[in-house]
Each structure stands twice: as C-alpha cells, then as structure tokens.
Amino acid sequence: MPSNLSDTPSQSTPLAEPAASSKSWLRTDDAVAMLLGFCLIVAAGTVAILGRSTDHSQIALELAKVKAELKSLPSDSVDLASNRKGLLDSQAKLETQLAVAPMKPWLVKPGDWASNPIEAFQKKGKSIAPALLVTFLGILVVFGIGTAIQGSSPVSFAIGFAGVFLLSLVAYLLAGQEVIKHYNLEHALWAVLLGLLISNTIGTPKWLSCATKTEFYIKTGLVLLGAEVLFNKLLALGLPGIFISWIVTPVVLITTYLFGQYILKIPSKSLNLVISADMSVCGVSAAVATAAACKAKKEELSLAIGLSLIFTVIMMVVMPFVIRVSGMGEVIGGAWIGGTVDSTGAVAAAGQLVGDVAKDVAATVKMIQNILIGVVAFGVAVYWVSFVEPREDKKRPSVFEIWRRFPKFTLGFLAVSLLLSYCQSQGAEGKALVSSIVDGATKPIREWLFCLAFVSIGLESNFREYRQMLSQGKPVILYLCGQALNLALSLFMAWLMFEIVFPNAANELMR
DSSP states (O other): OOSOGGGSOOSOOBSOOOOSSHHHHTTSHHHHHHHHHHHHHHHHHHHHHHTOOTTHHHHHHHHHHHHHHHHHOOTTOTTHHHHHHHHHHHHHHHHHHHSOOTTGGGSOOOOOBSSOGGGGGEETTEEOHHHHHHHHHHHHHHHHHHHHHTTSOHHHHHHHHHHHHHHHHHHHHHHTBHHHHHTTOOHHHHHHHHHHHHHTTTOOOHHHHTTOOHHHHHHHHHHHHTTTSOTTHHHHHHHHHHHHHHTHHHHHHHHHHHIIIIISOOSOHHHHHHHHHIIIIITHHHHHHHHHHHTOBHHHHHHHHHHHHHHHHHHHHHHHHHHHHHTOOHHHHHHHHHHHOSOHHHHHHHHHHHOHHHHHHHHHHHHHHHTHHHHHHHHHHHHIIIIISOOTTOOOOOHHHHHHHSOTHHHHHHHHHHHHHHHHTSHHHHHHHHHHHIIIIIHHHHHHHHHHHHHHHHHTOOHHHHHHHHTTSHHHHHHHHHHHHHHHHHHHHHHIIIIIIOHHHHHHHTO
16 A cells, blocks of 8 residues: 555545746635635625615714713622613614624525425525526626636536535535424535535536536635624633634644554555544535645545544534533633634534533634644644655755745635724724625635535545545544543643633633
8 A cells, every 4th residue: 555645546636736937826716716815805795885874973982872871880789680681682683783784684595494395495485596596696606707717617617616615515405404404404414425426426527517616616715704703702712712723733733643643554644634623623514625725635535534533523512511511611611622622613502501601602702713723734744744755956945935835815714804803893883894794705705605615625535545445434433532631631622721721711600
C-alpha cells in the first residue's frame, strides 16, 4: 500500500493548487469568493440603510433610554424582576424595529411539513414560490458573474446551476418533514446523499458538472460566515470561553493527528488531518480550510464531512440527555456541547434541548472556536510544506511557498468578522445594521451556499474511493477516538473554568 493515498492513480484532484501568477490567482476560487462575499455584504448593508423608516432616529433614542433604565435599576428593588422583564421586552421590540431587513422576505427556503409537501411552500397562508424564484435568480446572477470572472461559460453554469439548486431544494424539503426533523436529520445529510445517489448510479451528467463548484460555494459561504462570528463573542464568556475553545481544540487536533499517523497508521496524511480538524475545530468549515491547505482529495473531504454529519446527529440527541440526567447544569453542559458538537446549527439545537442558558453558552463557545479556522489553516499550510511534502533540495520552504499554499479565503473570513465587529461596537444603530445584514441577507445566502456545496460534494464523489479509504475502518476509529478525547477534555475544562477557576462567571450567565 502506498504511503499516501494521494499518490495513487485517481481522477480526483487536490482541493488547492497554487496559482502560477498573480494574474491567474485573481481568478481562483479564493479571490473571487472574497470579492463576491464583500460585494454581498456591502449590498445588504446599503439596502438595509436605504430601507430605514422615517422614524429610525426616534426609535434609536427610545432604545437608548430603555437601556439606560435597565442599567439604573436598583439591585434591592422589590419589583426588580417585573420591571426588568418589561424593559427587556421593550428593548427587544425596539431592536426589531430598528433592524430593518428588506431583503429577508426574498431570501427563503422550504419550511416544515407533515403529510403534504406543498405545506413547505406556504408561509402564513401565502406562497413562497415567488420569493424562492428570486432567491434562485439572485444566487445564479452572483455566481454567474463569478464564473465569468474565472473565465468559464456563465451560460453552461446557469444550466447546471438549475439542477444543483433543484437538488438543494429537495434536500431542504426532506429535512423539513415532521418525522425526519424530529430525528435531526438535517438538510446537509440529504444534500450529500442526493448527490451520491446520482453520481454512483447514472453518473453526474456533464451539463450538471458545470455547476458542481464545491470549493467556490463553500469558500464564499465561509467569507459570509465571518459576519456571524464576531469578536465581541469573546467578551460574552471571557476567559472561560477562550480556555475551553482555544486550549482544548489544538490539543485534540494535534493528538488525534499523531494517533492516526503513529498508532492507526492511516495511509493518507491529508485524510488524517482533515478528519482531525473537522472533528476538533468546527466541522465542515475547518475541514474545507484544512483540506485546501494540505491539498486533500475531494473524496477525503467528502468522507470527513460525512463522518461529521453522522456523529453530529448522534451527539445532538445523546449529549442533552446525558446533561439532564447527570444534573451538571446548563452552563457547564452548554460549554461542553459548544466545544464538541461540530455544526454551529446543531450546537444551538442541542443546547436548546437543555435550556435557554445552555443554548446561549453553547453557541458562544462554538463561535469563539470558529475564530480558529484561519489560525488552523495557516498552521497546516506551514506544517505541510515544511515537513510532509518531499523536497529534493531538502531546504526549508520559503515564506512565499507557504503563502501560496495558505487558503486565502480565510483572510476574507477574518476581515469580514473584524469589519462587522467594529460596526456592532458603534452603539444601538451599529448593532441594528449588523443584524440587518446577517439575519436579513448573509445568513440565508450562506445556508443556501452550504447546501449547494453539499450537493456538489455528493455529485463529485465515488463510492469506490470510499471503499479504499474505509477498507480497514481506520477513519471511523480515528473519528471515534478523537471525539472521545474531545468530549473528555472539553467537559473537564468546562468544569474547571466554571466551577473552580471562574465560579462567578457561571452565576453571571445564569442571571
């Protein structure tokens, strides 16, 4: 057996190939993804500002007064609880009025349904078909332009995109069915399965392949994700959250990778690293960034994501049950969920099953952990070109070599996060603008892009590759052992931070 599966003959290509020149780099997925991401954010912000009501300033003043009253409430007031609740309700109402989102009604996806799929296309008694058409055309135009910038035919892309979008629509439809939703079988799983069904039976048609742009969709989605991963999240939990997210994660990542290399002896180092990053950092996002840095094959990325999706579903159900039965509390339980469950959406859902406080803590810990995406990608790029790839001259790689390998779209992710973090720090109006941009535009677009990427992964994957990688069950063993270590260390760190080192932090969060 070869020392690395990437050395075996295969039609698969690495996820990241260094560009030959600066001119050609401007046409790569990384460059165009950052361009499209920034354009979408600017467009969403512009529409939100232009869509403000005439009494916008008055609403902002009223909100400032309510916040001032909340701060001035006496701690010994008998009516403190009722007064505080009333003011919080007023604050929430005013913030909703302030955060206008004109694009939100036109960026939709199918909803929930029980026995009749048509129910999924109804919202408050009205059909969402026109909005779905706008969603389809909007994403098509944006990525059609991106495809043209890359030098490909936008017409061929448009034809294939219709098919990929339809499969994504079906994935959302399946995930919304009442029974399926009860078991938390999310749209990502159905998207991959639908793609695999086609690619491994009739084969992916050539016209459809023109729009199976896995990296392009997911990299643009990750740039948009930066709008949701704001640095103010670091302040929400302070040092306890940072210790849980930034100490445990690299320890688990490195330990799992070494375990895979020296104990399990997994033939493909890139597969080993992608699975380790997927499991330890934050699921799909980290897997894509890591795969780009180490030039993993698409089948390796697909396998890592598949393992993540399967075990995420299991952990979403089991962990809340364990937390409730053990009585460990919402704060520690939420931190444990946030540090171990891969998907951000799954983290919020699992936390909600424990309680509102657990949901907030879990989501915040996961967001802090997500900030590591760029750091991990850079570290992998340095390690890979320095120690893994054979070099005839045996010299240390130049800084330029590392820069060429580094997945640069993560810089877009960080830039967007910094920009919107600054906006949110500018008082009530800044927070309202960020809410308008994220909830009203970038988040629904990002969700669609991830679903399109999952469909593309399935369409580009082949079971024969999976059989080779899973022949001895080593990837599954790697994931299980790594996740077991992650669960143990995250729980210990959550207990240590919130019970021993910072006991008052938990009390503050419970208020």
